[in-house]
Amino acid sequence: MVNVKAWWQAHRPTTRRLVQLYAALLQNAHLKGFAEGKIYTGPTKAVCVPGLNCYSCPGAVGACPLGALQNAIAASANRPAFYVVGLLLLFGLTLGRVICGWLCPVGMIQELLHKVPTPKLKKNRYTRALSWLKYVILAVFAVIIPFWYSLQQYPLPAFCKYICPAGTLEGAVGLLSHPANAEKFSMLGILFTRKLLILAGVLAACVFIYRAFCRFLCPLGALYGLFARIALLGVRVDKSQCSGCGACLRACPMDVGRVGDHECIHCGECIGVCPEKAISLKAGKIVLKGPDCAPAVQRRKTQ
Amino acid sequence: MKKKKCLPAVMTVLTAAACVALCVSVLVLYTQGTARRAAGAATEPIFTREEVARQMIWVGPILLAWLAAAVGAWALGRTERDLGRADQPLERTLALLRARVGLVPPEAEKERTLRRRIWIAGGAGMGLCAGWALLWLLNRENFTSWELERVMGEMLAHILPPLALGFTALFTVICLCDRSRAREKDALLRAARGRHLPHAAAPLKSVAETGRLSLVRWMLLAAAAALIALGVINGGLNDVFVKAINICTECIGLG
Structure with a gap:
């Protein structure tokens, strides 16, 4: 069992x-x-x-x-x-x-x-x-x-x-x-x-x-x-909290240059790995998935 | 430990075998079909259900074995995924080092200038290649023939060389810049010896939720709604419907 x-x-x-x-x-x-x-x-x-x-x-x-x-x-x-x-x-x-x-x-x-x-x-x-x-x-x-x-x-x-x-x-x-x-x-x-x-x-x-x-x-x-910069829904970085450590880019499986660029598919893998808890999936200003509800994979790894 | 190393190797071989088996069977079917057509009537079909079923007798088990092995490996294995995670980007390391040394040494500054020049030269090269390809693509005369196979062949013959050259230029630029970055890193490391490394570099620029962005978004959303409404009025919606309810011969590859 x-x-x-x-x-x-x-x-x-x-x-x-x-x-x-x-x-x-x-x-x-x-x-x-x-x-x-x-x-x-x-x-x-x-x-x-x-x-x-x-x-x-x-x-x-x-x-x-x-x-x-x-x-x-x-x-x-x-x-x-x-x-x-x-x-x-x-x-x-x-x-x-x-x-x-x-x-x-x-x-x-x-x-x-x-x-x-x-x-x-x-x-x-x-x-x-x-x-x-x-x-x-x-x-x-x-x-x-x-x-x-x-x-x-x-x-x-x-x-x-x-x-x-x-x-x-x-x-x-x-x-x-x-x-x-x-x-x-x-x-x-x-x-x-x-x-x-x-x-x-x-x-x-x-x-x-x-x-x-x-x-x-x-x-x-x-x-x-082409809509990466203006799309309503997507992964966003809180600049005031970001320390630029690059953990998000290392965890990202896509060819992103920075979180949320034209290559980002907004999968949210980076949300759980950010040590500063600066990344979240947002629709405008509404947080759909923040660091406190990180992806299940990340939760499993940290357990 | 052995099991860990063995499984990826087995799955790699199985994946390659499944891919090769599929490709070989398709090519065999096609060559046999064209030979039959050449020998007999021009209306003789290249692919027949019976021939495909005959090929599937040996290809099917390979594909099924691959599928079973893949599912089994997933179910029995751990899910610690290797998504091809990258190493620490060199720009980050350089940013950290620059922050550490404060005053950037002239060798490092020289490398940055060199990289800028490499990008300008590479960009010019890529621009030339893109222009070369575009000149051909934007000439309507090249797309007037009804022999589509010939048109596509000619198009590939004309745009593949500049495309390949453009990407080669891009890869060369990347390679040269990487070397330059490594040299800059060495220079910065020498200058930074003995100094304290800061926790992190300055954050990169990010998309900001500004009022201007919001305005642009709303304007574009209004434009989208207007376009959809115009499309419904001018019959665009009906065009999509008619295309979608009929089997798309191009999608399937009929003909």
């Missing part, structure tokens, strides 16, 4: 993991779709979910914001992309990269993969430099290419088509694994082959590198990162 208790103490999920799980289930609540091999066609599909969640996933009840953005840009020659831009602006201003840390299903999958006990690549200056790659991907694949082809009335969501591993994992694997979609196999070709190879590479990388896709490739994270 003591062993079971100790095991549970060591393995119980943190609040953030529970929120991630709940968010993933909520964004993929159409469980019937997995059984039938069909995607949801209800009215909620008109609204984008905040995290990266493919709308071709049989369980998805909302639209993918990145796919919607690319399609809106692709249609911008006929109709300005007000709706999707407005939604992304709203998500960025209110939640920012809290979405990456707390609500994104792909982020949760990456974190679970990172739990596999293997040697891990430590973050360093080079990984921080490489984290700028996602901005290049955002500009090229999610904006420039869809825009140029929109001028020819041809919708081309280039990131979805050539890179997105979330689409391959949730959409392709989710749909094609069902016998009802057997005829779709005949439509697969080089695109699917390439995307599956990218997916395999990304999943393998996530085992060794914390949130490899999130840090180096995800254009949605790059987009939300």
Whole structure:
């Protein structure tokens, strides 16, 4: 009995993991779709979910914001992309990269993969430099290419088509694994082959590198990162209490230069390690999680 | 102790095996499919459910073994996570040392100037590379063909070299700056010998909850609400709905 208790103490999920799980289930609540091999066609599909969640996933009840953005840009020659831009602006201003840390299903999958006990690549200056790659991907694949082809009335969501591993994992694997979609196999070709190879590479990388896709490739994270300074919700440092010891940066698994910058996913790992108790997760001036309610992992370590 | 060292090695091998098995099976399926198509009709499918099922007979057990091992290792192991935590950033050490010595020695000052110059040179190099790539990307003529595979190939051929050069420049700058920081640290250590080390350096700048920031946020929130309303009126909402209720061929990789 003591062993079971100790095991549970060591393995119980943190609040953030529970929120991630709940968010993933909520964004993929159409469980019937997995059984039938069909995607949801209800009215909620008109609204984008905040995290990266493919709308071709049989369980998805909302639209993918990145796919919607690319399609809106692709249609911008006929109709300005007000709706999707407005939604992304709203998500960025209110939640920012809290979405990456707390609500994104792909982020949760990456974190679970990172739990596999293997040697891990430590973050360093080079990984921080490489984290700028996602901005290049955002500009090229999610904006420039869809825009140029929109001028020819041809919708081309280039990131979805050539890179997105979330689409391959949730959409392709989710749909094609069902016998009802057997005829779709005949439509697969080089695109699917390439995307599956990218997916395999990304999943393998996530085992060794914390949130490899999130840090180096995800254009949605790059987009939300632009709102780091003005997002309502996020981890904040009380400057009057901070001694600049750097304990927060050492504990942080992401490539942050300082707490709350464009790379910070506001996971709150730093809240419990700050010796000055200067860090807290805030929504404006309201403290949602302060040093007195540090993450469960930190509490376990200090016990 | 042995168990501790053995498990990561086993899991690394299993992860690599699972990844390689998946990649090999996909490539085998694709090459066999294209060979079949080349030999027969052009409408012959590259992937068939039967062929995929045949490949899964040997790939499936490897993937399942990896999954079982991963879950088992997690359940039986401890959860003391190694999230790739970093060492003490060198800038922090330097800040501490600078605070300790008070008057910064000329060698250390020289290194700081050198680093500034390295960043200027590196920044110029990166800017040139970015300009080179952007010149190609912003030329509409490069994106007029309907042969998308060819367009993508050409695009990668044109933007990968400047991208690679840009990132190489960035990595070189980082490497050179690290060396310079190490030299500055030595200089500061020599100057600081025998003096008391302060508890911590000055805090870094942080985002402040100022009135101006709040105003900007509210203005942008109002803009977001207005854009959403305009989008609903101009049919943007319907576009998202239509796209989302149909299977996205691009996402899945059909075609």
